[in-house]
Amino acid sequence: MEKDNDSKDRERIIIENILTRTSDRLFDASKGVEDDKVGTILRAAMSAPTGVNRQPWHFYVVTDKSILLELSEALPYCKMAKDAGVAIVVCGDRRKFLEGVDDTLWVQDLSAASENILLAAHALGLGSVWTALYPHPDRMEKVKGMLGMEEEFVPFNVIPLGYVRTPHKPIDKWNPEAVTYIK
Numbered sequence: 001m002e003k004d005n006d007s008k009d010r011e012r013i014i015i016e017n018i019l020t021r022t023s024d025r026l027f028d029a030s031k032g033v034e035d036d037k038v039g040t041i042l043r044a045a046m047s048a049p050t051g052v053n054r055q056p057w058h059f060y061v062v063t064d065k066s067i068l069l070e071l072s073e074a075l076p077y078c079k080m081a082k083d084a085g086v087a088i089v090v091c092g093d094r095r096k097f098l099e100g101v102d103d104t105l106w107v108q109d110l111s112a113a114s115e116n117i118l119l120a121a122h123a124l125g126l127g128s129v130w131t132a133l134y135p136h137p138d139r140m141e142k143v144k145g146m147l148g149m150e151e152e153f154v155p156f157n158v159i160p161l162g163y164v165r166t167p168h169k170p171i172d173k174w175n176p177e178a179v180t181y182i183k
């Protein structure tokens with residue numbers, strides 16, 4: 001079936017959004033992020049696929065400037081958090097983890113949610129960067145204490161988001177050698 005121009009435009013825009021996402025670390029500290037954008041980003045996060053549809057997650061949304069500063073000072077690779085408008089701390093919820101051979105699937109679930117956060121932010125004109133907590137016990141414990149998390153939550157990453165001061169060019173990562181076609 002021939003595609004109409006609207007669906008071609010939609011395809012182009014969505015693929016372009018994926019191909020042009022970058023990790024942004026230079027935020028404009030004077031600009032906050034609108035609540036409706038944060039809401040859209042959280043919806044995108046929760047739209048991710050999860051094993052057995054467990055949705056084993058919890059999201060802390062930090063806009064408190066003193067906590068953003070604390071995150072940037074406490075975490076070695078999250079210095080940019082101090083200038084972010086908001087940081088989303090993606091956590092696992094142990095009560096929803098699978099058991100047995102699937103007991104680490106939550107990592108994949110939270111990774112899918114995290115990528116959705118990055119892509120939604122980019123589509124909304126915001127910069128973002130995934131900064132790792134898991135699997136570093138020291139970083140996880142610091143953030144857990146800082147945010148006063150319930151025992152059952154497992155801090156996974158911190159994603160600072162904001163309007164960027166200097167957008168940088170996306171890296172072209174296309175590598176045909178990383179693909180094997182079985183025809």
Ligand SMILES: Cc1cc2nc3c(=O)[nH]c(=O)nc-3n(C[C@H](O)[C@H](O)[C@H](O)COP(=O)(O)O)c2cc1C
Binds near residue numbers: 025077132
């Ligand atoms: C699991 C994971 C952990 C990462 N941890 C950090 C981090 O702690 N700090 C940081 O600045 N960037 C971090 N990044 C971002 C990567 O450095 C970035 O994705 C990579 O350099 C490719 O650049 P791009 O995202 O602009 O394509 C992380 C990314 C992933 C997926």
